[in-house]
Structures are given as structure tokens and as C-alpha cells.
Amino acid sequence: MKALSIHNINKYFYEPEKFQVLKEVSFEVEKGEFVAVVGKSGSGKSTLLYLLSTMDTDYEGRISINETLVTGLKQNQLSAFRNEHIGFVFQFHYLLPEFSVLDNVMLPALKLKKHPKEQIEHKAMELLSLLDIKGHEHKKASKISGGQQQRVAIARALINDPAIIMGDEPTGNLDSKNTEIVFEIFRELAKERGQTIIAVTHDDEFAANCDRIIEMADGKIIL
Template identity: 80%
Template structure:
């Protein structure tokens, strides 16, 4: 099985203030180890689509399968467990816990999943911090490191449970061009060297152009 994510016939409506169809029969597949950008103008439906794919929004028509599991129709508790085990998130804002150390921030999702001992989780966290070149900052509070470093900590946190897919919502939207390149290079390395699947919504044309594939959305439909 080489498919990391499969979406079929996705339709989504908003009902406030009037009924409006925001996704129209969206369907596509993403292979394991593929680095995909979802692009489109504001209001094209790309963030709504990511929200559905991430299993956060369950109010839609159609079906979504991740890593061979159909997630459509699962209960909120099942989805919460599934997300923690199979999906890593990197947002425009890093959402680190400011008063916690860098190391604690990275370890949190794995402690919550509860599948490994604290010692193993800490060792894995340190391995990720080394890979992402933030070793030496692990005991600092998350609020005491730079924006680019915070985003790398957020990536380490997203990777701690070895997820099937990393989903990024404007993951470089808050970064300067140098740090944007650093984060992009990390994603590309993850996809091409460790087979990590990455789906990122982005406004950054250069970021998108360097991905393996671009999914362009216009008025709730996939154009290319």
C-alpha cells in the first residue's frame, strides 16, 4: 500500500449566514513520501480542505482514508486518538507552551499517546532536536528562543509520534525568507530521505513551486 491519504467526493457546506458550498466534489490521493502543496486564493477552500483532511472537521460528504484507515464516521474520541498517533501538525503559529522547556514541548504528544516509556520518548525527542539543529536549547523555555527555532521545535513535536502524515497550515507564513528556506529544506529532507508524507497549505509561490506536486484550488474545486 503506497497511498498515505485518499480523499473521495468531498463536499462541504457552510450555513451561516446563508448556505454556501465551499468544497465541490474534491478527490485526490497522496503517495507515501510525497511533499504536496495546496495553493489557491483566499476563499478558494484550501484551509477548509486541510481542516477536513486533518479530521478536525467531520461535517462533510464524501470519504477520507489515512494510512489505510477510513476516518470518515469515526467518533470524536477515536479521531482524537487517531490524530495523535498518525498526524503531525505544523501551523503558522508554533503553539508551543511558552513556560515549558523545548524538550517538554516536543515530548508532550508522545507522553499523551502513552505507547513508550518516558526515557524512550526523551531519547527520541533529543534525536529530533539534533536532526533539526536545536540541540543545546532543549532546557530553555520555549519563549526564550527565536521564531525560526520555535518553528523547528514545532516540527520536532509534530514528528515525535512518527506520524503517517505531517499537515502544515501556512507553516512558513510567520517566518522571514531565510527561516522559510530552512523549514522548507527540513520538509523536503523528511519527505525524500525518511519517506515522510507532507501536505502543506501555503501562500508562498516559491515554497509551492519546489514541492513534488501542487494541488491548486479555485472556488472549492481542484484545478490541477
């Protein structure tokens, strides 16, 4: 099953003048594949991830996620689709610092309203255990280490069982030990749970260990 299909994507910026940032980008990603998107700054990789995240809808071409055509959907439809099918892990964890670790993880599922609160809490605790942060669940998110915060962000990304986890420099702020931990978590999620991971990264070693590398230059895929 295809987790992601992208056909002939063109994207333009119009400030300060018209500039084509993505040019005829097409590729597919299988369910359970762990893909790194690499390229120099300005190559278009972060712009591409932003389109795949469905947050930017101003492009030419077609994007299907989990065999649903998301191109052309209205903003409220995209917002609901995103919350259910896509998990995000950024370079900065974007946790709510005054909330507890547990509350941060539960938030997207409470928003989705698919399951009762007790069930969501149980699932969140399972994820915290899986990511080796059990015992920290009642601490404020601001009171744990950077590596732990990034693992909490991964747990939050997983709470709704998304089809795809998208990472924008997910290890960019971490030391080598925590980078390795996060990589192994992603590897296990792809292999054991069949979750698809697409990560934009500048880390050559991280990319080299992924299932596949998509390399971009000047708005095109070159590899």
C-alpha cells in the same frame, strides 16, 4: 502505498446562509510525497486541510488516511488516530511558552503512552539534534527565536512518527532564510524518512519546489 485518499468531498457552511465551500474534491497522495495546496483566500484550501486533519467531520464523501477510513469514526477514535498518525505544523507554532523546548516536543508522545518516558526523551533529543536546536532543550519555549520555535514545532509534529505532516502556512511567519531551512527540513523528511507532507501555502517559491501542486479555486481542484 496511499498516504491519503479523498473521494467526492462536499462541504457546506450554513452561516449566515447555506454556502458550498468544497465541491466534489477528489485526489490521492502517495507515501513520501511532498504536496503544496495553493489558491487565493476563500478558495477552500484551509477548509480542506481542516477536514483532512479529522478535526471537522461535517462533510459528504470519504477520507482515508494511511489506508484507514476515518470518515464515520467517533470523536474519541479520531482524537487517538490524529495523535498517532498526523503531525501538525501551523503558521503560529502554538508551543507552550512556560514549558521547556524538550517538554513541548515530548508532550504528544507522553499523551500517546506508547513508550516509557526515558525513551520519549531520547527520541525528542534526537529530533532536536536533527533540527539543529540541540543545546536549547532546557530553555523555555518563549526564550528562543521565531525560526527556532518553528523547528521545535516540527520536532513536536514528528515525535510520534506520523504518517502525514500537515502544514497550514508553515513558513508564513518566517523570513526567507528560515523559510528555506524549514523547506529543506520537509524535503529531507519526505525523501529520507518517507513521511508525507501536505502544506497549504501562499508562498509561490515554496510551492514550486514541492513534488506536486494542488491548486484550488471556488472550492474545486483546478490543477
